[in-house]
Amino acid sequence: MYFCNMQTLIVQPKDRKELAAVKAALKALGVSFKKKEEVEPYDPEFVAKIERSRQEVKEGKFSSVNEEDLQTFLGLK
Numbered sequence: 001m002y003f004c005n006m007q008t009l010i011v012q013p014k015d016r017k018e019l020a021a022v023k024a025a026l027k028a029l030g031v032s033f034k035k036k037e038e039v040e041p042y043d044p045e046f047v048a049k050i051e052r053s054r055q056e057v058k059e060g061k062f063s064s065v066n067e068e069d070l071q072t073f074l075g076l077k
Contacts (some may be wrong), residue, residue, distance in 0.1 A: 013019040026033050056062060065073045 011022055013022055023033070071077045
């Protein structure tokens with residue numbers, strides 16, 4: 001039996017020359033790769049929450065707290 005242990009590697013080339021070399025090496029080895037944007041998109045539910053929050057701020061639906069009142073506002077006092 002043959003088991004393949006798949007792993008994700010994070011490669012951080014310091015410049016375009018290194019990036020080109022890494023891509024060429026991976027292609028030559030037949031290793032598939034993706035750009036980070038393709039690997040980790042934001043969760044759509046998270047994005048929707050952020051958009052709702054931005055809209056609420058535009059509509060004035062938010063609380064403002066002075067620094068000296070922050071502990072009381074958070075229930076720490």
